[in-house]
Amino acid sequence: MHSQHCRMVRTDGRILLGNASRLGVPLIVRFIFAPLLGLIAGCGAGGPGAAPAPVAPEQPTLVTSSDGEFAEVEPNDSFASANVLEPARLPEFLIDARMDGPSDVDVFAIGASTSTEVILVQAFGEAATAIRVAVFDGEGNLVARRGLARKGTPTAAFVEATISTTASALYVAVAGAGTAAGASGDAYGLTISRRPAIAGHLPTAPAVYLDFDGAEGVDVADWKAASLLPFTPEGIVPNLRGRRDELIAAITSKVRLDFVGYNVSIVSSSEAAPPAQPFATLYVGGSDPEHLGLSEPAAVDNPSTGQRAIVFADSFAPIAALAPTAEQFAQALANVASHEIGHLLGLVHVAAPADLMDLRPSWRELLADQQFGRADLHGTIFPIGSQDGPRRLWSTIGGAAAPRPTTSTPAATSPGSVVAPPPDSYADSRQITVADATPDRSSLCTCLCDRCRFAEVEGDSGN
Numbered sequence: 001m002h003s004q005h006c007r008m009v010r011t012d013g014r015i016l017l018g019n020a021s022r023l024g025v026p027l028i029v030r031f032i033f034a035p036l037l038g039l040i041a042g043c044g045a046g047g048p049g050a051a052p053a054p055v056a057p058e059q060p061t062l063v064t065s066s067d068g069e070f071a072e073v074e075p076n077d078s079f080a081s082a083n084v085l086e087p088a089r090l091p092e093f094l095i096d097a098r099m100d101g102p103s104d105v106d107v108f109a110i111g112a113s114t115s116t117e118v119i120l121v122q123a124f125g126e127a128a129t130a131i132r133v134a135v136f137d138g139e140g141n142l143v144a145r146r147g148l149a150r151k152g153t154p155t156a157a158f159v160e161a162t163i164s165t166t167a168s169a170l171y172v173a174v175a176g177a178g179t180a181a182g183a184s185g186d187a188y189g190l191t192i193s194r195r196p197a198i199a200g201h202l203p204t205a206p207a208v209y210l211d212f213d214g215a216e217g218v219d220v221a222d223w224k225a226a227s228l229l230p231f232t233p234e235g236i237v238p239n240l241r242g243r244r245d246e247l248i249a250a251i252t253s254k255v256r257l258d259f260v261g262y263n264v265s266i267v268s269s270s271e272a273a274p275p276a277q278p279f280a281t282l283y284v285g286g287s288d289p290e291h292l293g294l295s296e297p298a299a300v301d302n303p304s305t306g307q308r309a310i311v312f313a314d315s316f317a318p319i320a321a322l323a324p325t326a327e328q329f330a331q332a333l334a335n336v337a338s339h340e341i342g343h344l345l346g347l348v349h350v351a352a353p354a355d356l357m358d359l360r361p362s363w364r365e366l367l368a369d370q371q372f373g374r375a376d377l378h379g380t381i382f383p384i385g386s387q388d389g390p391r392r393l394w395s396t397i398g399g400a401a402a403p404r405p406t407t408s409t410p411a412a413t414s415p416g417s418v419v420a421p422p423p424d425s426y427a428d429s430r431q432i433t434v435a436d437a438t439p440d441r442s443s444l445c446t447c448l449c450d451r452c453r454f455a456e457v458e459g460d461s462g463n
């Protein structure tokens with residue numbers, strides 16, 4: 001149900017499509033007996049004083065198997081109503097299930113994790129190329145996911161999740177496409193296998209080079225340019241003429257603050273030449289008619305082996321209508337830069353304007369300092385669950401110490417929101433409006449993270 005990556009600036013409306021509550025009494029029984037029950041209570045059905053129909057709390061369903069083959073039991077649309085597979089510690093088992101519609105969600109509880117292990121989930125069957133599969137921990141935080149196959153390259157969903165710490169519970173969730181064209185009534189199967197992780201795995205410490213000087217022959221994902229222009233602030237916000245060096249220093253400092261405590265080094269082109277060791281490059285400069293930023297898919301084994309991302313600085317020109325200070329302008333660029341680096345390190349979109357990985361902030365919100373936090377996944381990523389940004393970064397690249405439990409940031413959409421992915425492509429785009437300035441819209445960022453199996457650090461993103 002949902003798709004994925006880059007930031008869109010919020011216009012004014014949001015899609016809110018909550019999950020319908022499931023009633024504890026069959027519909028036909030309620031239809032026949034509700035009027036009679038109402039009369040017995042002293043009033044007609046629906047009349048004054050009529051009590052609302054009771055809503056049964058969501059309950060998990062125990063699904064047992066003697067041979068490792070399980071059959072889905074509805075309802076199982078949330079973590080609270082998940083099918084609990086028993087026994088869950090089998091090294092491999094199979095699930096037969098069905099998509100009940102394009103907005104269906106199926107959740108399976110596969111037991112706890114007491115040691116570092118790798119979980120492999122492979123989809124097959126009629127709906128295998130039209131579903132999304134994700135692995136979550138016991139707190140509902142995303143561990144790994146696989147989105148829809150890119151159009152023209154039908155590939156069954158496959159997820160590899162490394163669990164690097166103990167987890168009280170683990171869930172495998174499946175979601176439909178969120179559109180009328182999605183799987184509806186189609187059967188699918190999942191094979192789930194668990195094996196110990198290779199001993200000695202350590203998080204990678206990447207290096208990111210912020211290039212403000214432009215470049216020739218830039219090729220990032222599907223975006224190509226013979227020449228990328230250098231960062232020229234006076235062409236974006238005229239009253240910042242002559243302050244290029246100051247702005248570069250401020251942007252670099254703010255990006256470093258976003259990643260303080262993690263094993264990642266940030267170096268700018270104004271400070272030194274590109275580092276000798278493998279590094280990722282984030283270009284700051286140039287323009288694009290549709291995007292403010294772009295990043296390549298996250299690399300599993302080493303996020304800094306030649307990956308590239310761009311912040312299209314010249315595309316920020318509409319922000320001049322808000323008369324930003326140099327500090328605010330640097331903050332806006334740093335927010336998008338850290339957002340793109342977050343994608344390179346495996347983070348996905350969330351629905352919380354204060355979060356760096358938010359999909360739809362306004363220009364005015366972009367001027368404020370955003371932070372990595374814990375927030376609901378954006379509907380284009382997955383209809384349920386959350387992302388704990390600090391914990392996921394720490395599990396991917398390491399740091400001085402495990403992050404403190406993070407505070408949830410206010411969601412921009414309801415946790416049950418279902419938002420269809422972009423048509424014909426699973427590139428993400430973040431739409432931006434200049435709040436209180438102009439109604440023009442442009443995309444903030446595109447991250448082509450669903451184009452390969454390892455998008456979102458799916459093979460190395462344990463919690």
